[in-house]
Amino acid sequence: MLIRRPSDVLPSEITSRELYQGRRHFLQQGAGLALTGAAALGMPWTAAQAAALKGFMPDKSPHPDDKPTPLKDVTSYNNYYEFGVDKDEPAKNVGAFKLRPWTVTVDGLCNKPKTFGIEDLLKFAPLEERIYRMRCVEGWSMVIPWIGFQLGALLRAVEPQGSAKFVEFTTAFDSKTMPGVKYAVLDWPYKEGLRLDEAKHPLTLLALGLYGEELLAQNGAPIRLVVPWKYGFKGAKSIVHIRLVEKMPATAWNKAAPNEYGFYSNVNPAVDHPRWSQATERRIGEFSKRKTLPFNGYSEVASLYSGMDLKKFF
Numbered sequence: 001m002l003i004r005r006p007s008d009v010l011p012s013e014i015t016s017r018e019l020y021q022g023r024r025h026f027l028q029q030g031a032g033l034a035l036t037g038a039a040a041l042g043m044p045w046t047a048a049q050a051a052a053l054k055g056f057m058p059d060k061s062p063h064p065d066d067k068p069t070p071l072k073d074v075t076s077y078n079n080y081y082e083f084g085v086d087k088d089e090p091a092k093n094v095g096a097f098k099l100r101p102w103t104v105t106v107d108g109l110c111n112k113p114k115t116f117g118i119e120d121l122l123k124f125a126p127l128e129e130r131i132y133r134m135r136c137v138e139g140w141s142m143v144i145p146w147i148g149f150q151l152g153a154l155l156r157a158v159e160p161q162g163s164a165k166f167v168e169f170t171t172a173f174d175s176k177t178m179p180g181v182k183y184a185v186l187d188w189p190y191k192e193g194l195r196l197d198e199a200k201h202p203l204t205l206l207a208l209g210l211y212g213e214e215l216l217a218q219n220g221a222p223i224r225l226v227v228p229w230k231y232g233f234k235g236a237k238s239i240v241h242i243r244l245v246e247k248m249p250a251t252a253w254n255k256a257a258p259n260e261y262g263f264y265s266n267v268n269p270a271v272d273h274p275r276w277s278q279a280t281e282r283r284i285g286e287f288s289k290r291k292t293l294p295f296n297g298y299s300e301v302a303s304l305y306s307g308m309d310l311k312k313f314f
């Protein structure tokens with residue numbers, strides 16, 4: 001976002017132009033990817049874990065205008081700067097990144113801090129499929145059928161204390177397997193944050209899978225944040241630490257360019273990025289632009305911000 005200026009997606013940058021071809025198509029692609037993914041990781045999920053994810057296939061979107069973006073695009077057109085700044089680099093460079101063993105520590109201002117193994121997290125709360133619109137601050141969007149559970153359930157389990165007002169997310173950092181971290185594009189490890197009420201909102205997910213399969217590393221495996229009413233960079237990938245804090249945490253993009261990337265980062269067509277408009281977006285796989293909606297269309301979150309000047313708190 002800083003080094004390149006992809007305020008718009010050129011058709012030549014779009015790796016796949018396949019349109020939605022129905023469920024069979026997804027199943028075929030999904031099966032192929034599952035094999036590649038398992039082989040590449042050398043450590044597939046157990047049968048029970050895979051079974052828990054199976055059965056989540058996008059039969060229909062909540063809105064007829066929001067057809068799920070082809071799996072191929074979701075897994076090959078990515079932002080994950082630890083693996084390179086170009087959209088095709090994460091998928092190519094994640095090969096050596098180890099997804100097991102994996103733990104997520106949840107601590108800070110809470111009564112029951114705990115380190116969870118990823119296997120425990122899979123069983124932690126009922127998994128749900130949510131087909132969400134995702135809007136990148138660069139001006140492109142996708143529709144992704146996520147599988148995950150509500151972050152709020154995990155937070156309740158550790159019993160936040162009254163002084164906890166924000167949640168800080170820290171993601172994986174490994175210079176041996178992440179070729180992008182040798183460049184000081186961002187202050188590694190990548191960090192993000194939410195206000196506690198945003199974190200507890202039922203739309204806010206910790207995702208473990210998409211399209212009925214375990215997440216691939218380029219999408220933030222084994223566990224990543226999904227906040228559909230905010231710009232994509234809020235969705236921290238490959239989380240290792242979740243901390244309840246009193247003060248607004250420093251976040252990677254805000255540190256890198258505070259005038260361009262605010263803490264709130266709510267999708268807002270009325271607040272332009274200093275270098276480009278946010279009024280429209282290009283859905284990957286489509287050629288004409290769409291109007292960007294306030295809160296990315298998730299107007300039910302508006303009450304979280306009542307009384308706030310969203311031009312100031314962008």
Ligand SMILES: Nc1nc2c(c(=O)[nH]1)N[C@H]1C(S)=C(S)[C@@H](COP(=O)(O)O)O[C@H]1N2
Pocket residue numbers: 074077078079080081082134135136137171172190218219220231232233234235236237238
């Ligand atoms: N750790 C980490 N998380 C990250 C990023 C990153 O560079 N590093 N990029 C963010 C950005 S800018 C976007 S748009 C989304 C993209 O998620 P996707 O590739 O699964 O669509 O991941 C976000 N999470």
Ligand SMILES: [Mo]
Pocket residue numbers: 079135136137138231232233
């Ligand atoms: Mo993004």
